[in-house]
Every structure is written in C-alpha cells, then in structure tokens.
Amino acid sequence: MSETTNLHPGLSVDCVIFGFHENELKVLMLKMKQMDKWALPGGFVNIKEDVDKEAINILQRRTGLKDIFLHQFHLFGNVSRNNQAYVDKLVKKGVIEPDMKEWFQQRFITVGYYALVEFANVQEPTPDNISDKCEWLPLTELPDLILDHSEIIHKAHQTLKTQLIYQPIGINLLPEKFTMPELQALYETLLEKELDRRNFRRKMLAYDILIQTDERRKGGAHKAPILYKFDKDKYHQAIEKGLKSGW
Amino acid sequence: MSETTNLHPGLSVDCVIFGFHENELKVLMLKMKQMDKWALPGGFVNIKEDVDKEAINILQRRTGLKDIFLHQFHLFGNVSRNNQAYVDKLVKKGVIEPDMKEWFQQRFITVGYYALVEFANVQEPTPDNISDKCEWLPLTELPDLILDHSEIIHKAHQTLKTQLIYQPIGINLLPEKFTMPELQALYETLLEKELDRRNFRRKMLAYDILIQTDERRKGGAHKAPILYKFDKDKYHQAIEKGLKSGW
DNA sequence: ATTCATTGTGTCGTATTGACACAAACATAA
DNA sequence: TTATGTTTGTGTCAATACGACACAATGAAT
Numbered sequence: 053m054s055e056t057t058n059l060h061p062g063l064s065v066d067c068v069i070f071g072f073h074e075n076e077l078k079v080l081m082l083k084m085k086q087m088d089k090w091a092l093p094g095g096f097v098n099i100k101e102d103v104d105k106e107a108i109n110i111l112q113r114r115t116g117l118k119d120i121f122l123h124q125f126h127l128f129g130n131v132s133r134n135n136q137a138y139v140d141k142l143v144k145k146g147v148i149e150p151d152m153k154e155w156f157q158q159r160f161i162t163v164g165y166y167a168l169v170e171f172a173n174v175q176e177p178t179p180d181n182i183s184d185k186c187e188w189l190p191l192t193e194l195p196d197l198i199l200d201h202s203e204i205i206h207k208a209h210q211t212l213k214t215q216l217i218y219q220p221i222g223i224n225l226l227p228e229k230f231t232m233p234e235l236q237a238l239y240e241t242l243l244e245k246e247l248d249r250r251n252f253r254r255k256m257l258a259y260d261i262l263i264q265t266d267e268r269r270k271g272g273a274h275k276a277p278i279l280y281k282f283d284k285d286k287y288h289q290a291i292e293k294g295l296k297s298g299w
Numbered sequence: 300m301s302e303t304t305n306l307h308p309g310l311s312v313d314c315v316i317f318g319f320h321e322n323e324l325k326v327l328m329l330k331m332k333q334m335d336k337w338a339l340p341g342g343f344v345n346i347k348e349d350v351d352k353e354a355i356n357i358l359q360r361r362t363g364l365k366d367i368f369l370h371q372f373h374l375f376g377n378v379s380r381n382n383q384a385y386v387d388k389l390v391k392k393g394v395i396e397p398d399m400k401e402w403f404q405q406r407f408i409t410v411g412y413y414a415l416v417e418f419a420n421v422q423e424p425t426p427d428n429i430s431d432k433c434e435w436l437p438l439t440e441l442p443d444l445i446l447d448h449s450e451i452i453h454k455a456h457q458t459l460k461t462q463l464i465y466q467p468i469g470i471n472l473l474p475e476k477f478t479m480p481e482l483q484a485l486y487e488t489l490l491e492k493e494l495d496r497r498n499f500r501r502k503m504l505a506y507d508i509l510i511q512t513d514e515r516r517k518g519g520a521h522k523a524p525i526l527y528k529f530d531k532d533k534y535h536q537a538i539e540k541g542l543k544s545g546w
Numbered sequence: 547a548t549t550c551a552t553t554g555t556g557t558c559g560t561a562t563t564g565a566c567a568c569a570a571a572c573a574t575a576a
Numbered sequence: 577t578t579a580t581g582t583t584t585g586t587g588t589c590a591a592t593a594c595g596a597c598a599c600a601a602t603g604a605a606t
Contacts, residue, residue: 299464
C-alpha cells in the first residue's frame, strides 16, 4: 500500500487488544521490524470508510476475529506525539518505503480503541507490514514502545477500570462457560486488587446477568466449580441501563 | 482565515458548552448565516497546536472564559456525517468564500468536547465568521441543527449523566456560593429525574466536598437557605479517586 | 479412607438507601 | 403586629447492601 491518496490525512487508529490468560491481562503487540521496539496494532483510515469500521478491520486482520467488543476511548491529538527523527529512522532502516516518507512525516493524531477478546479464540496473531512479530505481552511488564503507545495503553486500562464500576464485563474475555472463580480472577486482574470470594459471588449474582448451568469444571484437583454463562439479553440490558444508578 | 495550509486536514473540533440557568440546562449555539439552522461552536486545528488546546481556544473565543472544565468525549468519524450538498449551499449563499470550498469539501471527522460553564459568567456570547448569532438554547427544545450536531449534543449529555455516577459536578456550572436546593436542581436537570430533597442533602454532604458558609441566600419568599461552596481540594480529589469504588 | 486445597453457602454487625414526619424560617398578606 | 403559606433544615425507621468472617461439601491425590 504505497497508495496514500485514499487515506484520511494525518489520522491513524490504534487498538489496545486485551486478552485474559493464566490470570494475567495481556495486550496484543507488534514487534517493529529492525528495531527493538513494540507497537500497538494500528492503521490508517480510508477516506471512504468510517473510523469505527477501520478499527474493526485492524482487529480482524491481526486476530482473525469478527463481532468483537470494541470501544473508542480517546483521541490522542498532542503535537508532541509526533516525532520526525523516528520517521527518518524507519526510512533508513527500510521499514518504510521512501515514497511513503512524506505520508509519515505528517502531523498525526490517533484514535484509541480497546477490544476485549477471548485469548484462546485468537489462533494466530498476524504481524503487519512494518512488524515481524505479533504476540501477547503481559500488561504489567511491557517493553519499550514506540511514540506514546505506553500512554495509550495506560489510558485504555484506566477507562476499562472505570467502566467496570457501572458496566458488566466478561463476554469476549472469557470462554462461553466459566466458573465464578475465573470471573473473579478477571475482575481482580483488571482492578489490580483482591476481592473477597464470597462477597464477589453474592454481588455478581445480584446483578442477575448470569445463568447457572448444571455442569461443573472437572479435572481440577479440588471441588469442581459450577459453570456459568452470561444471560446475553440481561447482560446487554445492564450495559444500557448501567449497574449502578448512583442517583 | 482563507489560509488553510496550516490546518490539520479533515479535522474539526466541536464544543458542547453546557450552562445552567433557571433550572434549565442550556447549550451555547451558533445561528448559521443565511440559514435557518444552528450549529455547535467549533473550529479547525492548527497543525502546530494540540487538539485539546484548540478546543480551549474555541471555548474562549465564544465565551471569553478561560480555565474551564473541558472534557473530550468522542470522535465522530462516520463517512455519512459529511455532506457535499451542504457545502455547495454554504458557498452559494456566500457563507463560505469560494476559495475555501475545496477545504470544506474534504471528508471531515470531528472531535467532541463538552464544557460546563457558569451561565452568568458568560457576558456576551460571540458568533464566529459563519454565524450571525450566538445564544443559549434550552437542551430540551433545540431547533434544526446542521450535520450530526444533534447526535453530538446527545452523546455529550449521555456522557455527562454517566460521569455523574462516579464524579462530583457543580464547579463551573454554579456560582461560587450556592444553596443545596440549587445544587439539587442541577442534578435533577442533568439526570432528568426528581430526587428526594432530604436524601439528596444527606448523600451530597457525605461526599465531604462541600463547605458550609455562615451566609444564607436572602430575598426569597421563604426560609433563607444556607450557602455552600465547594472544597476545591477535596472536590478534585474526588474526581481523581472517584466517588464510588464499585468494587 | 485420609488429606487438603478449593468451592458453595450462610451469618452477623455496620453502613447506605429510600420513604417519610416535623419543626424552623421568612416574605407576604391581613 | 400577627397570621399564612411555602420552603428549608433536621431526624427517624425499615429495608437493603456491604465487609468480614466460619463452616460444610467436594474431589483428586496420598
């Protein structure tokens, strides 16, 4: 794609794709070619395409997933986020073709989206044309990132934590059926704090968005926990109405 | 400003400026020249300027106010929000100069900001160069708006309502000193529902962000209510920490 | 059969919330 | 000066939600 005339000038989209695995929150990242730096999956916006749609496209190209929860959370529009030296470097290293140099030298703003995906559903994370790896990295120990991508991830995580106050979460981050301890582990990871097992169950059940199945997760070395699934109607209603009225 | 080369292409900023007066939530709107349509105060972004800063500039130019609460809430990026016929119309009516036509014909995305301002502080709302009036209009009975400005206002209001769950509000929307019933009226207006007088007071005081003065609002036909002011330190702490932990 | 970590259920005291009643204050009218 | 009407300040009470616990049930491993 050395053709940039169809792209919205100075505009990019970056996706913070969260996955949950082994009680750790992970982020899907791309390793830049020729550099020891990582970047968020992102891309540009076709003039004839909705910005939201391009975010969906990016998510799909990197993960193969469709119909995923994707939420626009912020526009990063500071002048300081642009870096000419960085573009020069990329051209010199051959990561960017010379005829694309002018495009990359524009002042860019980027729209941040975050997605929640079920870790196991992503079969093969796929690098794009400026990266050579696409991997899940733990949120807590991220390597050097390009530009302001650290800040973007941080803001995504903060937004997610705040949304947890008044919205349910779990669909897309957990498998179809899951146990109460698994759901709790998700919340504890997102919130970065421990919760009381019994109070968590009580409160979560009070939300009335779970359906108890008659199955249990076998194979663990201990008491087999009950499997639950989300009542999708009530779940989405809860997102609309909000869990807390507050007032 | 027929000079567009310094502007970020295809990017605009729109501000939903809320004011509170006579128990009504109002929005500062501009009446388009030569048309029976209204628009949000907005503008373009200089290449060398932060997007947030341009929003601040717009707010200042229309209201004369500085240091105001201003919150970026959404990027509107659908292709459908652009309208060529509308641009043609503006050029024909002489609202837009012909040499600006090309600029306006771009596909535009817009960043939405909302601001909360104390109604009385805005001395003279000032129109810009494509409008001939600048007035406060009640949120509940808005006239015909250009493009998707209705949607932008709606989204701003919704965001505001949601933020009310976990953040205090009032500074910038109320005078320095205010009564409890006035604060309650603000909440009721924002939330579009009535609240119990006594429970409201109890909960609000429990937030511990108010300072009771020893003055009362005189002149009303009834018992003179106590004047309160915000404890700005605690107020801003509450914004940081959030009023509800949720979990 | 015993062990042991984990899960399901329940209790108890406290804090928060929703629904009320009542007295005090203040301009206006008499 | 007093009475009136409405609004404001304060308090009560029951229902609910919440934080901190104890205990029994389960199931693979020993």
